[in-house]
Amino acid sequence: MGLLSSVFKKNDQQKPADVAKAEITKKEVKPVVDKITVGHVHMSGCTGCLVSLADNYGGLLTILDKYADLVYGLTLADVRHIPKMDVALVEGSVCINDKLSVEEIKQTREKAAIVVAVGGCASYGNITRFCRGGQQNQPQHEAFLPIGDLIKVDVYIPGCAPTPQLIRNVCIMAYLLLKGSPEQKALATNYLKPLMMAAQKGTSACFCDLMTEVIDQGLCMGCGSCAAACPVRAITHEYGKPQGTRDLCIKCGACYNQCPRSWFSFDVVPEYESIMELIDTVMK
Numbered sequence: 001m002g003l004l005s006s007v008f009k010k011n012d013q014q015k016p017a018d019v020a021k022a023e024i025t026k027k028e029v030k031p032v033v034d035k036i037t038v039g040h041v042h043m044s045g046c047t048g049c050l051v052s053l054a055d056n057y058g059g060l061l062t063i064l065d066k067y068a069d070l071v072y073g074l075t076l077a078d079v080r081h082i083p084k085m086d087v088a089l090v091e092g093s094v095c096i097n098d099k100l101s102v103e104e105i106k107q108t109r110e111k112a113a114i115v116v117a118v119g120g121c122a123s124y125g126n127i128t129r130f131c132r133g134g135q136q137n138q139p140q141h142e143a144f145l146p147i148g149d150l151i152k153v154d155v156y157i158p159g160c161a162p163t164p165q166l167i168r169n170v171c172i173m174a175y176l177l178l179k180g181s182p183e184q185k186a187l188a189t190n191y192l193k194p195l196m197m198a199a200q201k202g203t204s205a206c207f208c209d210l211m212t213e214v215i216d217q218g219l220c221m222g223c224g225s226c227a228a229a230c231p232v233r234a235i236t237h238e239y240g241k242p243q244g245t246r247d248l249c250i251k252c253g254a255c256y257n258q259c260p261r262s263w264f265s266f267d268v269v270p271e272y273e274s275i276m277e278l279i280d281t282v283m284k
């Protein structure tokens with residue numbers, strides 16, 4: 001008898017009542033956790049941030065199994081209108097030639113308790129700032145704005161694309177902020193505070209902020225992301241460090257929000273071990 005036929009035979013022998021009982025037992029042992037609701041709102045961008053989110057593999061499945069229900073997401077959830085949700089992860093910038101996109105981002109703000117700008121395009125426009133229309137399938141799309149220029153944003157996740165771990169950690173911290181114990185809420189607040197402050201600065205940050213908060217603090221690692229992000233070439237790299245030409249700066253926030261060190265906080269350092277232990281515990 002082959003392997004498959006022996007499996008079928010075994011299943012045939014199982015009576016419906018046994019199956020029902022097994023399912024009830026399975027439901028009883030599953031821990032009941034007060035989940036948060038999360039939506040992924042996809043505006044204009046390359047979808048790299050969604051790929052980064054998916055790169056959490058088992059970690060993403062753990063979050064969706066234990067802590068968060070996905071209530072909105074193109075191709076991920078069969079929902080047409082933005083529902084009420086605890087956390088909206090917004091990827092991409094807003095095409096202001098497209099009324100539906102403008103309406104969608106406003107709806108997102110109305111329906112979500114916490115709005116997170118995921119990645120460069122949502123945070124400061126990134127590559128979409130260079131778009132001048134004429135794309136083959138959408139030629140009328142020629143002007144894009146970061147979401148913070150249209151709605152209030154609570155948290156920025158910088159990077160193009162942000163790391164999978166950073167997106168995962170923000171999801172966990174949002175859960176702990178909303179559903180955790182007072183101690184967990186305090187740790188989550190500490191972790192999220194620099195990302196909240198980045199959101200408050202929004203696109204009004206400039207090279208001076210990068211200078212005072214990153215370069216002068218000895219945090220710059222010379223990666224060149226700021227120079228690459230500047231749309232007017234106001235930043236050059238000399239001797240491995242960025243130099244800004246302030247007269248050229250249009251104060252767009254691109255360099256600050258693309259810098260992987262701009263949201264580093266010395267205040268979080270003493271808490272870092274406890275935060276990492278908490279993340280480990282939550283993901284087990």
Ligand code: SF4
Nearest residue numbers: 230249250252253255
């Ligand atoms: S113009 Fe360049 S230097 Fe000025 S804020 Fe934008 S990215 Fe930074």
Ligand code: SF4
Nearest residue numbers: 220221223224226259
């Ligand atoms: S992006 Fe930040 S860390 Fe990288 S070179 Fe610019 S200031 Fe330094």
